[in-house]
Amino acid sequence: MNSPVEVMKSKKRNVLEKYVNDFRKEKLFTSNVDAILILDLSGLSVEMNSSFERLTGYTNEELKKITFQSLIQMEDLDNYLNYFCKSVLGQYHHFDCKIKNKFGEITDLNVMNIPIVVEGQIVGIQMIAKDITHLKKKEKEIRKIENIHSVMSENVMDIMLTTNIMGNILYISPSCQTILGYQSDELMGKHLSILIHKDDKEKAFCDREKLITNLECNRGTYRFLRKDGSYAWVESICKPVMDRDTQNISEVVSVIRDITEHVKAEEELYTRRKAYRDIVEKSPDAIVMAKNDKILFINEMGINLLKANSAKDFIQKSILDFIPSDYHTKAKERMMLISKGETTNFSEYEIIRMDGSTFTAEIKSIPTFFQNEPAIHVIIRDITERKKTQELLLNSEKLTIAGQLAAGIAHEVRNPLTAIKGFLQLMEAQLNNKTYFSIIQSEMDRIELILSELLILAKPQDLKFERENLSSLIEEVKTLIDTQAIMNNVQIYILNEYQDLVVKCDRNQLKQVFINFLKNAIEAMPEGGIVTIEIKKLGTNKLKIFFKDTGIGIPQSILKRIGEPFFTTKENGTGLGIMISKQIIENHNGTVHFWSDKKGTMIEVILPIDNKQ
Incomplete structure (x- = not known):
């Protein structure tokens, strides 16, 4: 495999040959009285015009075999090499030298080396040579003409x-x-x-x-x-x-x-790079730039999330240092995919902070460039709160189901139990065996105790009401659900002109309701769409929150049954989500209403405003 330097030289040689192919067609090259020789950056001859062949006596092919450098007299060789190196670096230079032509004759030349620049890169040298053997005494005039002529011949558009x-x-x-x-x-x-x-x-x-x-x-x-x-x-x-x-x-x-x-173009590139840098540095997610597994950069959010003092704590450390060993194989496989130019999706990891504590995160890796070298752009998103909310929602649903079942069982068993107790009391008055009746009575009392405990499970959970800013609560819910929305090609927008609305609520319970509504909206748009959360005032003491989606809508026959226990159209649903959400809103002295047509579904939540300061 060729090295990067060899690849670069090869590219420049190809560009130079294309330049020569175009230039050799120009009259300026073919009919020029001055000898013109094109050299590559290694000093090898690429092309010469007929004037150069006449000057040296060599043909194009012959000079390619012996190189122009071999014609220069020893006393001028250092001078020639010095000016050639400067030309490779982009400088124009005049110099005089002596060469021995094919016939052994010494010729005085005035040479000008002009860098050949194509698309901002120097790819070769154009050498323009004049025979000044018979004009040594008039060197001043020749030099002036040579300067003007050489500049014009190379830069006719400048x-x-x-x-x-x-x-x-x-x-x-x-x-x-x-x-x-x-x-x-x-x-x-x-x-x-x-x-x-x-x-x-x-x-x-x-x-x-x-x-x-x-x-x-x-x-x-x-x-x-x-x-x-x-x-x-x-x-x-x-x-x-x-x-x-x-x-x-x-x-x-x-x-x-x-x-x-x-x-x-440079200004636009700078603007783009600055915009990219600002996005990375001000991202709400932790951003890490790495080469292979070595950390090159981490933004402020990443420093705070991993509880470090500064970015210096991370530089040249391995990403694997912050991942438990159980995840190392998975992480290495993903880094291998990135090195091949592939992008990985969000995947869940345990992350180790600087202080030794851990948290759950989802990580996405993207191939990128950092300081002009291939690198990995790693997005680290803390999902601890989201998982807690999901667990809270799941547990709440499970507890509610258990409570509903417990309440149903308790009521269904208690009714026949009451009748049995009544008839047992009648039988006790007629029979004399008190021992059997005592045993039966104690066992029925035990059954009643168990039923009472089941009914406790069915009671609503205690609510912890506090004053909360509704805008902050909605933004937090949007943040929690954004990942699922993006994965389903759904965009969520918030329309809110009232940033200071305060409600008295159980924060986690309201979050559970809003998450449930948003999840339902996302699931109603399998091909993607838009969810709009709109907040409005209703008089001075109440507010409205609208959750609108652009899904397929809900038929009226089904819409009427929304909120019924155990009624659901989902394959794996329980039918309790909407019922629980309605119950929570009602516990907050609010109401919920549903509207739907073929353009989508809208849920209206009305809650009281807490105007107390």
Whole structure:
């Protein structure tokens, strides 16, 4: 298997070959009097034009076998390699060197290396060579022509700009009309500063001063003024041109490229990353980022949930450290699936906190990237309260069923027992065997005691009434039921204009009712849908809570029987859920009403408001 570096080199080589295939068709390449050689990032020859073949005497295939580097004289080899490495890093460079051609002749060359940039990546080097053997005495003019010619030949879509030492524009290419909207003659003779955004002028002048001081090429990004008043982001590559006689800078040549779209893309990417980071950091669930099983990041909710002091307590620890050993095999299997790019569903785990305590959580893992590397996005949701509520609901239903059965049994047995006692008393008056009657009487008294205990089971549970904020209670119920809703493609919305409504209630009992209504609504929409919880005032002393779904509705014949003991349309239902819910609401001095049609079902709950402060 190839290494990532080899894969990257291969991709860049493929991009370069595509560039060469397109470039070799251009007249600028085939008919250019200058010798042009395309090198890959390893320095190997990829393509040359006919001028280069004439200059060296070698054919394209011959040079690929011996490399251009082997033609350079030993005294110039270090210089060549140095400039080649700089070009690979994105720098433009002129340099002179001597080569020995195929016929053994020494030729003086002026060479310019230009990085080939495709989609923001350097994939190769374009070498432009001139035979300057007979022009050594006129090197100043040749260098100037070479600079202008090379920049134009590589950047025909960019702006080529020449300014004097003071910054006045001496030449600007026609492409300025495409990028900035100006004709060339509109800018000739004007100072460069009129194009630069006021907030970028200080940076631009500072960069120009460094260029003049250090006599080196530099690169900078600025905002340039368009003719229509808008601004374009540009990247400027500047090179000083020296006067050989005076050894002073005579001109500064710049290549200016429009990077507005690139900047916008980066800003959009930054915005998306920031939004993602905010979502993760402010998530109501605990979020962990891990590579393999090592923790790289945990949000504030996760720190609090696992009772740690800071994120440092988790970094580079294993996720398995927070899971009991019984779950390790399951966790490793899920991590293996994530490494293959699959997403896992929520699954229940026991989680160990930093203080050694445990809680029940459901965990979902998603493949993602963190700091530009593949990672696992882990969502940890504490379901302890939800399980307690589910257990409370289940136990309440079981106890109610037991109570109903106990009450029925007690009443059914007590009636014949009363008759038996009456006739026994008549028989006792007529017979003399007191011992038998005493035994029978004591056993019947025992039966009555058992029946009384069964009736105690049938009595309603004691309610603990406290003042509760209804909005908070509804939000808590929504949070508990949200997971089931999402799994069934159901969305729950709360419409509430009254955030300060207070009711006097048993909090757990009302939660049991609201959860029951929402579960029924979700089950009524097997293909998904919307549940709306709407809270309204009814006068000054009462409120209404509507639970509306977009399900298939309930036929009127069935709607009339809702609330009857043991009546249900569900395969595994008991028929006691609605009856219990109605009883709880009635115990809170409230009422429940049901409406339904083909568009869905609506449940109306009316409760008294506690206006006492």
